Amino acid sequence: MSTQCEKRIEIAAPPTCGIFPEDSSGSRLGASRKTIYTVYVRLKVGEDPKYSPGVGRKPSVHFNFLKSAFKKKPNSSIDDMARKIKKSTSAVSWDFKKTGGKSLRRIPRPMLTEQQRKVHMEREKKILNHLKGTCGLIVIFSDAKTFTVNPVFDW
The missing domain is CATH 1.10.10 (Arc Repressor Mutant, subunit A)
Structure with missing residues (x-):
C-alpha cells in the first residue's frame, strides 16, 4: 500500500x-x-506535486512576542489576539498557557455586584414576608438569618 x-x-x-x-x-x-x-x-x-496544503505542524508563536502583546492589553481575548497575529486560536491559547498566562474566562469573578445583592435582598424580604405572614400574622425579616414577629399577634 x-x-x-x-x-x-x-x-x-x-x-x-x-x-x-x-x-x-x-x-x-x-x-x-x-x-x-x-x-x-x-x-x-510549477508547484511540487508532493506538497499538500494544511499538512504538517502549524507555525508556533514566539513566547516573547506573545507576552509583550498580552502585557500591553491584558483584557484582550485570545481570539482577538490570534486574529491580529494571524495564527490559529488553539496555537495562541496553548502558547499563552505555556507562558504562564490565564484566560479571563477562568478568573473567578463575583456573580452579583453589591447593588444587585441589595436589590435581591429587598425582594427576598418582601417575598418571605408575603409567604410567612398568614392569618394577619406579620413577620418582619431584617436580614437572611433574623426575623421578628409582630408582638401584638404573638401568642
Missing part, C-alpha cells in the same frame, strides 16, 4: 508523458479524478 506522497508522484508521471487528466481514468492509476486533476494543476503552475 503506497502512501499519499508516493501516489502523487505516480500520478505526476502521466501528465509529463502527454497523458492528461481528461484522458486518464482514476481506476488505471488507482486514484480519484480529483486527485489526478489536483496534481495536474500543481504541475501546470
Whole structure:
C-alpha cells in the first residue's frame, strides 16, 4: 500500500508523458479524478506535486512576542489576539498557557455586584414576608438569618 506522497508522484508521471487528466481514468492509476486533476494543476503552475496544503505542524508563536502583546492589553481575548497575529486560536491559547498566562474566562469573578445583592435582598424580604405572614400574622425579616414577629399577634 503506497502512501499519499508516493501516489502523487505516480500520478505526476502521466501528465509529463502527454497523458492528461481528461484522458486518464482514476481506476488505471488507482486514484480519484480529483486527485489526478489536483496534481495536474500543481504541475501546470510549477508547484511540487508532493506538497499538500494544511499538512504538517502549524507555525508556533514566539513566547516573547506573545507576552509583550498580552502585557500591553491584558483584557484582550485570545481570539482577538490570534486574529491580529494571524495564527490559529488553539496555537495562541496553548502558547499563552505555556507562558504562564490565564484566560479571563477562568478568573473567578463575583456573580452579583453589591447593588444587585441589595436589590435581591429587598425582594427576598418582601417575598418571605408575603409567604410567612398568614392569618394577619406579620413577620418582619431584617436580614437572611433574623426575623421578628409582630408582638401584638404573638401568642
